[in-house]
Amino acid sequence: MSLTHQDVARIAKLARINVSDEEIVAVGNQLNNIFGLIEKMQAVNTDGIEPMAHPQDVSLRLREDIVTQTNQREAFQAIAPQVEKGLFLVPKVIE
Amino acid sequence: MKWEVVIGLEVHVQLNTATKIFSGTSTAFGAEPNTQASAVELAFPGVLPVMNKAVVEKAIRLGLALGSKINQKNVFARKNYFYPDLPKGYQISQMELPIVEGGVLPILVGEEEKLVKLTRAHMEEDAGKSLHEDFSGMTGIDLNRAGTPLLEVVSEPDMRSPEEAVAYARALHSLVMWLGICDGNMQEGSFRVDANVSVRPFGQQEFGTRREIKNLNSFRFLEQAIKYEIQWQIDTLEDGGRVEQATVLFDPDSGETRMMRSKEDAHDYRYFPDPDLLPVRISDEQIARIRSEMPELPSAMKARFVEAFGVSAYDAALLTGSRATAEYFEAVAQASGQGKLAANWVNGEIAARLNREGKDIGDCPISAERLTGLIQRIADNTLSSKLAKQVFDALWDSDLSADAIIERDGLKQVSDVGAIEKMVEEAIAANPKAVEEFRAGKEKALNALAGQVMKASKGKANPAQVQEILKQKLA
Numbered sequence: 001m002s003l004t005h006q007d008v009a010r011i012a013k014l015a016r017i018n019v020s021d022e023e024i025v026a027v028g029n030q031l032n033n034i035f036g037l038i039e040k041m042q043a044v045n046t047d048g049i050e051p052m053a054h055p056q057d058v059s060l061r062l063r064e065d066i067v068t069q070t071n072q073r074e075a076f077q078a079i080a081p082q083v084e085k086g087l088f089l090v091p092k093v094i095e
Numbered sequence: 096m097k098w099e100v101v102i103g104l105e106v107h108v109q110l111n112t113a114t115k116i117f118s119g120t121s122t123a124f125g126a127e128p129n130t131q132a133s134a135v136e137l138a139f140p141g142v143l144p145v146m147n148k149a150v151v152e153k154a155i156r157l158g159l160a161l162g163s164k165i166n167q168k169n170v171f172a173r174k175n176y177f178y179p180d181l182p183k184g185y186q187i188s189q190m191e192l193p194i195v196e197g198g199v200l201p202i203l204v205g206e207e208e209k210l211v212k213l214t215r216a217h218m219e220e221d222a223g224k225s226l227h228e229d230f231s232g233m234t235g236i237d238l239n240r241a242g243t244p245l246l247e248v249v250s251e252p253d254m255r256s257p258e259e260a261v262a263y264a265r266a267l268h269s270l271v272m273w274l275g276i277c278d279g280n281m282q283e284g285s286f287r288v289d290a291n292v293s294v295r296p297f298g299q300q301e302f303g304t305r306r307e308i309k310n311l312n313s314f315r316f317l318e319q320a321i322k323y324e325i326q327w328q329i330d331t332l333e334d335g336g337r338v339e340q341a342t343v344l345f346d347p348d349s350g351e352t353r354m355m356r357s358k359e360d361a362h363d364y365r366y367f368p369d370p371d372l373l374p375v376r377i378s379d380e381q382i383a384r385i386r387s388e389m390p391e392l393p394s395a396m397k398a399r400f401v402e403a404f405g406v407s408a409y410d411a412a413l414l415t416g417s418r419a420t421a422e423y424f425e426a427v428a429q430a431s432g433q434g435k436l437a438a439n440w441v442n443g444e445i446a447a448r449l450n451r452e453g454k455d456i457g458d459c460p461i462s463a464e465r466l467t468g469l470i471q472r473i474a475d476n477t478l479s480s481k482l483a484k485q486v487f488d489a490l491w492d493s494d495l496s497a498d499a500i501i502e503r504d505g506l507k508q509v510s511d512v513g514a515i516e517k518m519v520e521e522a523i524a525a526n527p528k529a530v531e532e533f534r535a536g537k538e539k540a541l542n543a544l545a546g547q548v549m550k551a552s553k554g555k556a557n558p559a560q561v562q563e564i565l566k567q568k569l570a
Contacts, residue, residue: 054368062151063146073129073130087226088235089230091234092227093178
């Protein structure tokens with residue numbers, strides 16, 4: 001498969017990456033090279049092989065449900081661009 | 096045209112753990128903004144999620160209660176979208192391999208039982224909260240809720256009316272509280288419902304196009320929203336329009352649903368397995384242990400109540416609506432040996448009074464022990480049903496036992512044959528007209544005479560005995 005410029009623009013938008021019209025061509029070529037590699041891998045016969053969720057065959061370790069974290073709001077908010085009444089402020093997201 | 100309604104529900108059940116799903120941060124409700132938000136919830140570079148064992152075990156509990164398949168290997172995935180209350184840019188959820196698959200939930204619609212099939216239940220993290228009031232023209236973010244563990248429980252599109260949808264939501268709500276995995280507090284958002292609604296011409300096989308109503312946080316809103324949505328879809332189709340797939344919000348003030356986003360704006364979440372988390376593996380031993388720790392389930396308890404106490408299936412269903420009610424009933428039925436009487440009082444007077452005063456069984460001013468005292472005096476004929484009601488009211492407003500109230504207020508039912516005979520004779524002597532009517536075949540006249548006796552005894556005469564002795568005397 002081959003990505004069109006439109007596909008590239010859409011992927012960039014979803015990832016919130018600003019890609020200019022000039023860059024789209026170069027980025028498109030790079031992405032298509034990667035797809036070429038993926039196509040090669042997809043050509044391998046994987047019948048009867050269980051998909052891996054992780055490269056290592058180990059299981060998740062679980063933690064006991066006990067509070068270990070303390071309140072560090074002051075430290076976190078000291079490096080935030082803007083705070084008010086304990087809230088982090090961000091550009092308005094709805095009108 | 097006759098339309099058929101099709102409804103499926105997705106419920107976000109907040110699990111009542113002490114800490115978040117992926118960090119040891121407290122989940123206590125109502126803390127100052129961002130005081131329960133660690134580097135994990137804030138998505139600082141380099142942090143890694145560390146899974147909470149209690150979340151897995153509570154999910155298994157629900158799966159076992161629903162008779163579902165527990166996936167002994169299940170996998171976390173990233174659901175990607177951008178919003179400021181989700182600093183990572185993705186929500187950790189489960190996609191292809193959820194922890195729970197399948198199962199059924201019995202629901203009670205009117206007096207009829209119906210089985211609703213479950214699709215799946217998966218573990219995921221909640222997002223933070225965006226506050227859109229004016230903060231110098233900006234949006235305020237509180238991440239205390241971020242990372243709170245949720246179980247998203249998805250039903251099959253098995254419901255055919257708003258009433259069935261509400262019955263399902265109520266049944267699931269009482270089950271998660273019964274299992275002790277969720278506090279059930281809907282005002283605080285511990286149990287939030289999304290409803291997928293569509294309509295189709297009656298008899299048609301394929302489903303109509305659905306619209307999803309988001310974030311309903313009360314049973315009343317759920318019912319109102321679905322009713323409005325059904326009517327809107329039917330009106331749209333009958334006017335020759337088309338229903339487009341969309342996500343809508345319910346506005347409780349106007350009682351209407353309105354479009355939040357259309358299909359074109361639908362998110363592309365680009366799910367993929369989260370490389371930060373290994374697959375969760377659950378052993379047979381772990382499942383067996385959790386099964387052994389589970390409380391008796393409502394369905395099993397219901398059957399046992401019918402069997403052991405002779406109550407009706409309907410009464411048993413009401414009694415097992417919550418674990419607290421079931422335990423209360425069982426204590427009374429056990430101690431009094433009067434299952435049916437106990438069921439009548441718990442489902443009748445107690446339920447009505449609690450409902451009127453906006454309380455639940457946990458706040459009931461009459462302990463199981465004191466209700467047992469009342470029921471024993473009804474069973475041994477010390478109290479008529481009328482006197483029993485009087486004692487019940489006094490029990491509600493005091494700490495006294497039924498016996499103490501009967502003693503104090505002189506409410507003992509008179510069952511002494513001699514005393515009743517005397518009153519019957521007086522009533523017969525004083526009401527020759529009624530006696531004549533009864534003898535002429537007017538059965539009702541007997542009630543008038545019995546009424547006179549009851550009045551003379553200040554309501555304390557045993558009504559059955561009064562009737563019996565009257566008939567003897569008049570024969």
